[in-house]
Amino acid sequence: MTEIKILKEAGSFAENKDIAKRIREKKIMPALEAGNPLILDFEGVDSSTQSFIHVLISELIRTNGPNVLDEISFKNCNTTVEKIIKIVVYYMQDTI
Amino acid sequence: MFFYMKIHLPNSAFLGNIDPFIESFDSTDSSKLEITANKKWISIHPVILSMVASIGLSIQDKSRINCEDFEATSKHYLERMGLFDFLGVESGMQITEHEPAGRFIPLTQITNSEQQTRFITEMIPLLHLQPEQAEPIKYVISELVRNVLDHARTTQGALVCAQFYKKSNTIRIGVADVGIGVYSTIRASHRVSDDMEAIRKALQPGITGTTSKEGGTELNAGAGLFFIKSIAKVNRDFFIIYSGNAMFKLLKTPASSKRITLHSDPFDDRSSKKDNLPNFSGTVVGIDISLNRNQAFDYLLDLIRDTYFDRIKIKKKEKFKRAKFT
Numbered sequence: 477m478t479e480i481k482i483l484k485e486a487g488s489f490a491e492n493k494d495i496a497k498r499i500r501e502k503k504i505m506p507a508l509e510a511g512n513p514l515i516l517d518f519e520g521v522d523s524s525t526q527s528f529i530h531v532l533i534s535e536l537i538r539t540n541g542p543n544v545l546d547e548i549s550f551k552n553c554n555t556t557v558e559k560i561i562k563i564v565v566y567y568m569q570d571t572i
Numbered sequence: 573m574f575f576y577m578k579i580h581l582p583n584s585a586f587l588g589n590i591d592p593f594i595e596s597f598d599s600t601d602s603s604k605l606e607i608t609a610n611k612k613w614i615s616i617h618p619v620i621l622s623m624v625a626s627i628g629l630s631i632q633d634k635s636r637i638n639c640e641d642f643e644a645t646s647k648h649y650l651e652r653m654g655l656f657d658f659l660g661v662e663s664g665m666q667i668t669e670h671e672p673a674g675r676f677i678p679l680t681q682i683t684n685s686e687q688q689t690r691f692i693t694e695m696i697p698l699l700h701l702q703p704e705q706a707e708p709i710k711y712v713i714s715e716l717v718r719n720v721l722d723h724a725r726t727t728q729g730a731l732v733c734a735q736f737y738k739k740s741n742t743i744r745i746g747v748a749d750v751g752i753g754v755y756s757t758i759r760a761s762h763r764v765s766d767d768m769e770a771i772r773k774a775l776q777p778g779i780t781g782t783t784s785k786e787g788g789t790e791l792n793a794g795a796g797l798f799f800i801k802s803i804a805k806v807n808r809d810f811f812i813i814y815s816g817n818a819m820f821k822l823l824k825t826p827a828s829s830k831r832i833t834l835h836s837d838p839f840d841d842r843s844s845k846k847d848n849l850p851n852f853s854g855t856v857v858g859i860d861i862s863l864n865r866n867q868a869f870d871y872l873l874d875l876i877r878d879t880y881f882d883r884i885k886i887k888k889k890e891k892f893k894r895a896k897f898t
Binding site: 487489491492493494497515522523525526527530531534535538542543545546548549550551553555556558559560561562563564565566567568569570571 | 685688689692693703707710711714715718777778785786787788790791792793795796799869870873874876877880881892893894895896897898
């Protein structure tokens with residue numbers, strides 16, 4: 477089990493796409509490739525942008541298909557962050 | 573090729589009445605930039621400051637900028653916002669005291685994502701906002717500036733400023749760049765015939781200049797401008813985007829319209845469209861956010877989700893995976 481704390485990486489307003497890309501490439505993808513279930517912990521993250529969440533997870537869905545979502549848990553999301561994640565998850569599956 | 577311009581700062585120009593300002597500036601004289609202003613009073617939206625500053629900054633030889641001595645008493649506002657610094661013009665004014673009611677973000681140039689993150693962190697205290705009021709403002713500035721960094725192809729980056737207006741209880745935001753413009757960006761991946769058609773595409777969710785595929789790439793979803801237009805729509809505020817010869821303006825949704833509907837196609841919105849304006853090679857975006865009507869950001873996200881849902885065939889819904897929340 478790999479747990480990634482988004483607050484530590486991106487701050488309370490998670491908006492920097494370069495950081496999102498770094499998290500995906502350096503932490504998320506290696507964990508998934510190793511077969512480790514993944515927890516993305518958003519504790520302390522007050523808000524995010526759709527762009528940040530898109531860069532964080534869209535390529536995972538595009539590359540691996542929607543079943544990759546079975547390997548990822550989104551933890552401690554407030555309402556705003558949860559809704560943004562749902563939007564990104566939804567439109568990504570619409571376009572693959 | 574970038575054309576220098578003649579600009580006249582009028583008595584009043586906000587998003588509702590910005591058209592005469594844009595129609596009046598002369599982009600045909602490539603020899604220099606001339607700036608004149610109303611003699612009595614200058615009251616202008618931050619988007620105009622961002623636009624003028626971005627033009628001024630792009631002119632390396634500051635001797636080719638001729639800015640008349642402003643007579644209007646409100647010229648101090650331009651000094652306070654930092655306009656003359658970006659024009660390389662000595663104003664002769666000294667601003668020594670921060671106005672007690674001054675809630676503004678002066679003109680700021682942002683050229684990379686680290687600067688952007690720092691700027692967003694530091695700007696909110698300047699506006700003295702409640703956290704729920706700050707949320708859409710952070711969101712708008714983050715997405716607009718990142719659009720410039722990702723698509724405008726200018727080392728000059730984005731010019732940003734904002735101002736709180738006490739009387740209307742509104743934050744007004746402007747972001748401008750002198751990059752390649754919306755048409756060149758969108759045309760790289762989509763068939764568009766002119767500036768207005770490019771703006772129309774850019775405002776549709778799922779359309780980005782980086783790919784012809786709907787849904788975007790790993791780095792661009794093509795949803796940023798749609799979200800921002802939606803923020804204005806939900807709050808019944810103005811939003812403009814001006815690039816090339818075209819300007820799209822989202823008009824205020826009347827209070828009599830009880831139900832807000834977001835449209836994927838911006839031409840379905842209550843809006844004005846002009847496509848014969850003086851050429852501006854970059855992109856200018858302005859938005860107002862009324863704090864009185866500042867709808868909960870979550871409500872906006874619900875509407876956006878519904879807009880996406882409407883685009884999807886019911887039969888596909890059954891197969892959709894859901895994100896797991898713990």
